[in-house]
Amino acid sequence: MLEEAPVALKEVSNFHFCQLRTLRVVKGNEKVPKKNINLIATASKYGLIFIGIENGFKILKLENILDLDEDKENKNIEENYFSQFVKSESPSLLALSADQKTLAVCISNNTHVVADMYDIAAFADPEGTPTPFLNVQLSTSDAELKEFIWNPVIDGMYAFCLTDGSLYVHELNGTVLKIFASEAQAAATAACWSPKGKQLVVGKKDGSFTQYKPTLQEVKTVSAPPLQEGEIRVANICWISTTLFALLYVPDGENVSPSLIMASTPKGAPVAYTNFCDVCLGNATSSDQRYFMHYESAW
Numbered sequence: 367m368l369e370e371a372p373v374a375l376k377e378v379s380n381f382h383f384c385q386l387r388t389l390r391v392v393k394g395n396e397k398v399p400k401k402n403i404n405l406i407a408t409a410s411k412y413g414l415i416f417i418g419i420e421n422g423f424k425i426l427k428l429e430n431i432l433d434l435d436e437d438k439e440n441k442n443i444e445e446n447y448f449s450q451f452v453k454s455e456s457p458s459l460l461a462l463s464a465d466q467k468t469l470a471v472c473i474s475n476n477t478h479v480v481a482d483m484y485d486i487a488a489f490a491d492p493e494g495t496p497t498p499f500l501n502v503q504l505s506t507s508d509a510e511l512k513e514f515i516w517n518p519v520i521d522g523m524y525a526f527c528l529t530d531g532s533l534y535v536h537e538l539n540g541t542v543l544k545i546f547a548s549e550a551q552a553a554a555t556a557a558c559w560s561p562k563g564k565q566l567v568v569g570k571k572d573g574s575f576t577q578y579k580p581t582l583q584e585v586k587t588v589s590a591p592p593l594q595e596g597e598i599r600v601a602n603i604c605w606i607s608t609t610l611f612a613l614l615y616v617p618d619g620e621n622v623s624p625s626l627i628m629a630s631t632p633k634g635a636p637v638a639y640t641n642f643c644d645v646c647l648g649n650a651t652s653s654d655q656r657y658f659m660h661y662e663s664a665w
Contacts, residue, residue, distance in 0.1 A: 381665075387431055391417050391424075399456040403511060403656065407460040407469065412486055416469060418457040423471060425450040425489050449492045454482065459514050462486075464563075465521040468538065472504070472511050479504040479511045479528070483538065500541050504534070513556055519563030523580065527554035533568060535580050547582035556603045561663075569600025573615060575629075591615070591627050591639040598625075604659040609633070614657045624657060 392398055397420040398405065405418035415426040427449050458479075459472040469484040481502040488496035504511065509530035517523035522538035523546070533552035537544045556569035565585060566578045573590025588611075590598060597618050604612040609631045614624040626642040646657070 389426075389431070392419060396420065399458060401458055401474065401510070403459040403472075403514070404658075405457065405460060407462045409462055409466040409469075409486060411466045412489075414486070414489060416460050416462075418460050418471070420456045422451055422453040423457055423460060425452070450489065450494075450496070452496050458511055461514055461516055461524075463516045463521050463524070464518050467521070470514065470516070470524070471498070472514055474510050477508065478506055479509075481514070500538070500543065502536065502543055504528070505532075512554070515557055515559060517559050517563040517580075518561065520580075523563070525557055525559070525566055527552065527557055527568070531555070531571060533557070533582065535566070535582060546580060549582050552576075552582075556600045558603050558605045560605045561607070565605075567603055567605050567611060569603040569613060571599050573598045573600060575600060575603060575611065575613065586631070588629060588631055588637055591629070591641070593617075593625060593627075593641070601655075602657045602659050604661050606661050612659055612661070614659065616655075616657075624655075 399418065399420050402418065407416045408414070409416075410428070413428040415428060417424045417426065430449065454471065455473045455475065457471045458474045459470070461470045461472075462468070463470075467486045469486060471482040471484065473480050473482065481504055482498035483500040483502060484496055484498050488494065504526060505528055507530065509528040509532065512527045512529050514526040515524060517525070520537070523535065525533070525535045527533045531551070531553040533549045533554040535546040535548075537546050552568060553571045554568045555571055558567050559565070560567065566580065567575055568578060569575045574587055576587040577585040579585060593615060598615045600613055601616040601624055602614040606612055611629045611631070613627045613629060615627055616622055616624045623644040624646060626645045628640040628642065630638040630640075
């Protein structure tokens with residue numbers, strides 16, 4: 367069952383975002399990698415921000431950003447704030463573990479995908495040269511990285527999927543890597559851990575989504591909603607509560623806009639879909655557009 371979201375206008379006067387600083391990330395001859403998934407990671411517990419650029423990544427100290435002179439005439443654009451630069455191949459994704467102690471820097475080249483794992487303590491010395499404590503090969507083919515997500519509760523566990531649709535779960539215990547599970551034919555396009563980290567939900571190329579245990583044992587599969595755009599894929603998925611999921615569906619084609627669908631999957635009852643249509647207001651600019659959803663329960 368697919369329903370249109372009700373039109374409800376609510377005046378919100380005490381909720382807003384306040385811009386603190388605008389920082390120039392790329393300076394001079396520096397460039398941002400053309401193929402990227404997510405190039406910003408924050409370790410708020412340690413006051414560090416990581417930003418990927420071509421040939422490496424930069425580390426900002428949050429305290430330095432907050433201490434920038436607010437009285438400067440050109441205070442909207444700041445340049446002198448980086449504390450470290452770590453040279454590497456151009457990253458496509460940066461992600462921090464749940465305890466913020468391990469930084470994964472994922473690098474894609476023409477033959478494989480590698481995740482360089484860094485201990486957060488390696489960035490304590492601004493004059494030091496941080497090196498990864500482990501290099502993990504994520505693919506052995508020309509498939510590129512599609513999604514990489516740390517488990518929100520189990521610190522060393524992460525899942526990832528590749529552009530060939532394959533799905534994997536790994537677990538780090540110190541410097542020891544365990545390949546927890548893999549599924550070459552998962553047809554995965556997006557993934558998200560449950561809030562308690564006990565299961566994984568995976569969006570598929572055909573618009574369906576499946577709940578898995580960390581061993582990739584299938585728990586439940588839900589079919590795609592009856593949208594009118596023809597063939598659709600799951601571009602992003604967010605596990606909100608036990609039986610509630612938010613999904614962004616994108617039809618095939620160029621300059622297409624996503625549809626936000628809320629899927630309610632109560633036990634013993636039909637799946638109910640609510641269509642919020644295009645919440646991005648038609649801002650799609652490429653066929654490889656990236657979308658991110660984050661559920662903040664406190665809000």
